[in-house]
Amino acid sequence: MTHDAPVDLADKFALFAEHWSPKLVARINDYDIKIVRILGEFVWHTHEDTDELFLVLEGTLTIQLRDRDVVLEPGQLFVVPRGVEHCPKAEGEVKALLFEPEGVVNTGDAGGELTATVEEV
């Protein structure tokens, strides 16, 4: 992961089409900046050891929590606190940016077929 050039998020999104598969676009210290396309409903899961930040770039993202829904429009961000079970969903495609420590697994404690290997784009 080089730091030589600016990262253009639109250019990076153009490099992949799949949903629920975060791509690494930059790293700051030991934190990852990832981008992800979201469509449909994910799986309920928890990250026991870290908070997780979602910044919506396009579309409307609902982060379901057990006691309420958090709805994010473009230009809005939300931090899911560590240990809080959540399940993202989107009726139309969402483009979002994620900030989290390197090595975080997208499905947290849940595992399963939606677990993605994070590749650099």
Next chain:
Amino acid sequence: MTHDAPVDLADKFALFAEHWSPKLVARINDYDIKIVRILGEFVWHTHEDTDELFLVLEGTLTIQLRDRDVVLEPGQLFVVPRGVEHCPKAEGEVKALLFEPEGVVNTGDAGGELTATVEEV
């Protein structure tokens, strides 16, 4: 710093007008998400202990490095590696998001009158 509600970046920018004074809008673990208005030229400085991420939301930001300029348009981000001297500048106002460990001082090793206390908005 609560994590109860979404953070709307436009709403947060509407709460302040000054330049070069980053405002804290969210925290993830021990990292800060800050927003900043940039206009004119800053001061050359270095963060010896941390990388620093700039994501441009509006305007054109030039991050001067000693060997070249990095120009960022909206939707583009750049990570200034730790130890690399840099000096941001903008001919028109820029709105940017910063991601860095909590406690980072905006002027790094340079200090001086542009050193800002980071307030929550």
